[in-house]
Amino acid sequence: MDLNARIPSGPIAKKWEKHRFDMKLVNPANKRKFDVIVVGSGLAGASASATMAELGYNVRCFCYQDSPRRAHSIAAQGGINAAKNYQNDGDSVYRLFYDTVKGGDFRSREANVYRLSQVSVNIIDQCVAQGVPFAREYGGMLANRSFGGAQVSRTFYARGQTGQQLLLGAYQALSRQIGLKNVQMFPRHEMLDLVLVDGHARGIVTRNLITGEVRSWAADAVVLASGGYGNVFYLSTNAKGCNVTATYRAYRRGAGFANPCFTQIHPTCIPVSGHYQSKLTLMSESLRNDGRVWVPKKKGDARAPKDIPEAERDYYLERKYPSFGNLVPRDVASRNAKLVCDEGRGVNGPGSNAVYLDFADAIKRLGDKGVSDRYGNLFDMYERISGDNPYRTPMKIYPAVHYTMGGLWVDYNLMSNIPGLHVIGEANFSDHGANRLGASALMQGLADGYFILPYTIGNYLATANKGKVTTDHPAFKAAEQGVHARTTKLLSLEGKRSVDSFHRELGLIMWNHCGMARTREGLQKALGLIPELRDRFWREVRVPGSGEELNPWLEKAGRVADFLEFGEVMCHDALTREESCGGHFREEYQTANGEALRDDENYCWGSVWEFQGVGKTPKLHKEPFSFEYVKLATRNYK
């Protein structure tokens, strides 16, 4: 497997500029001769489609939702980071770069992270020019707030709906190109296979979710912007439709899957309330700016929160991490919530876990109105779901699966090891290392889509020179047949159990053994349980309906079938990485006071897994990481 990251030479601050000059360009008149497929219409996919169409490429964009505007980026709440230093508090491109590398626990590629920090400033300019209504100060300037893992205020926001406003900006830019006929949009289409011709990615096979038509599409390059795989856990903050299928199908075709065990457990979500639970809801990290996290000092204290006096409360984040307090990075906050609950100090009744996120002090300081101005929609959402009023009683929160740092391996050009296959946004592995900082997902999705891929894909198209292929090529026919065969098989199984019941079972295995805390023993156990569950799925599942109509259960069955293979890859990865870093916490590797114990001597690399067949241990490759600018150090938020 070719894992050359193709990092440009020269000092880090000059690499991107140098690279942009070194890359080959496609003449404006020639761009219209190139067809590009984009899978996904979230921040990364929509921004890339719009920008490439503006440049002159013919773009076809596919999404499973009924409209590109509904991609799951829409649900991001808190904000987007950018090194603008508008607050004059000492921020810089270098500081954002430093915070991101450190926050990622030194498991990302320095050159990529630096470039991300550089283009962060352009993103805000672009979004404002599109009419995105960011929060403003009374003087008319943009407002900022602070987020976990940073000591400056660099997060731009639009109330608690930043993802929505940024996605609508990108969706509108995309819609403009659709209106101009530079982009052909295919909503309710799901990519079910990647097609390679002579080793290059030359197209995809999709299923039309309304008619069931299976069809091939040929192109000069393929871009996957299909998001993360958090739904492998069944319960997560992801939308119900989020899935691993596009990236997993590419992996089966030879793309390397990097760091799949790096998953982010978000510390502030509404706890599980029953076995019927279908998803978990995030409460934005921005709440930790004003909310204080605590549990009772005494185990099993069943008193109402208002009856527990100050002296008997443990504000454990403020106590253990005085300099970052409630704003420690997500992995640290989540792990500590688990620790206090494991000690029996959780507050959601017996057998159920939660800690308090208390706004009493903020309400004293700012009043209900002041708090409502900042977090009104989040408080309303909490009240609707839990039935409690967070203005009067503390929120109960618990960590939940939220984001996946792992993804398909890409080089500096955001191209996978399969030539022509580009991967952007959450779907790739690159920039967040073992832990993503809050408000950095929106930044990365838009950086990749607006400002990086549109340059680098030109270099590929200008140099690959592969000539046109059509969907008559046997590789397309073979891929279509594979899709048909799988669909037919799923529909022919005469079991009795629903797809969801298997998905829940898989989720529980993953949460128990590959979740917030992992052990060798647990992971080995999971590697026994998953194949066994997969076998039962292919015997006992019932998929109602036919393949020639809208059939949400067939869609779900295909996605869960892929999760049932992919879960194993995650466990292999977690088992192999015998250290703790970021979101990957192996209980065997911790310091005396329970902090993650990284092993830079033996594990300072990204794992890249190569498919060897279903149920077979994938082959491990490594991309070594070197740190020239941010010196390897133990993270310290105390």
Add this chain to the structure above:
Amino acid sequence: MAKSMKITVRVWRQTGPDAPGHLEEHLVPNVGPDMSFLEMLDVLNEHLIETGKTPIAFDHDCREGICGACSMVINGSPHGPRKATTTCQLHMRSFDDGDVITIEPWRAKAFPIVKDLVVDRSSFDRIISSGGYVSVNTGGAPDANAIPIGKADADEAFDYAACIGCGACVAACPNASAMLFVGAKVAHLAKMPQGQVERGKRVLNMIQTMDNEGFGSCTNHGECSASCPKEINLDAIATLNREFMRASLFGK
């Protein structure tokens, strides 16, 4: 769980756009108050699958009230009885033991039924692609703080931009008008300095597309705003009319 309820649902079944539809009745025992409305339907669907029947198709995705996918008329109200709440955020504590709940799809000529409760809302996308944007290519944008925007203006623009494109406004309107949806986008961009250059052309094109798609006219019932899960104000429609007049008379 605090209490368990027995709920009867009467739900619209329709196999395809041209097939006849009908209401089908199901009893859902053991409904907990903390279940969301969609989770109640999940439980029913799981039962239908396990007993060899055909489950009910409905659109949903984020289940946190922001993607705009869910679309059900519950007891005659789009998104159900709770103000400012999408179907996915509606919880069963809003209902009582023994309730009979009627569930229907959005009904509008411009939203043809695909199956059961699923409708085709691509007409909304076509309206946006006819003008609901600022024509600015990537790159070359001035510094984000170059143009100050007053907080009140930015906040008002945000209130309109908060539309999730679910279509409840159309479903609630006796004329199946899309004026609130279109007005929200026109008002959002008209309030921002970046939206000024194309202000006239935008409103004319979007209204033209809206009419071509088969949406009805506004006759000031106000049901749209009352059923909007994001509480988009009726002022959006006044703004839309004003912008349309301005563009028609002065061409800008």
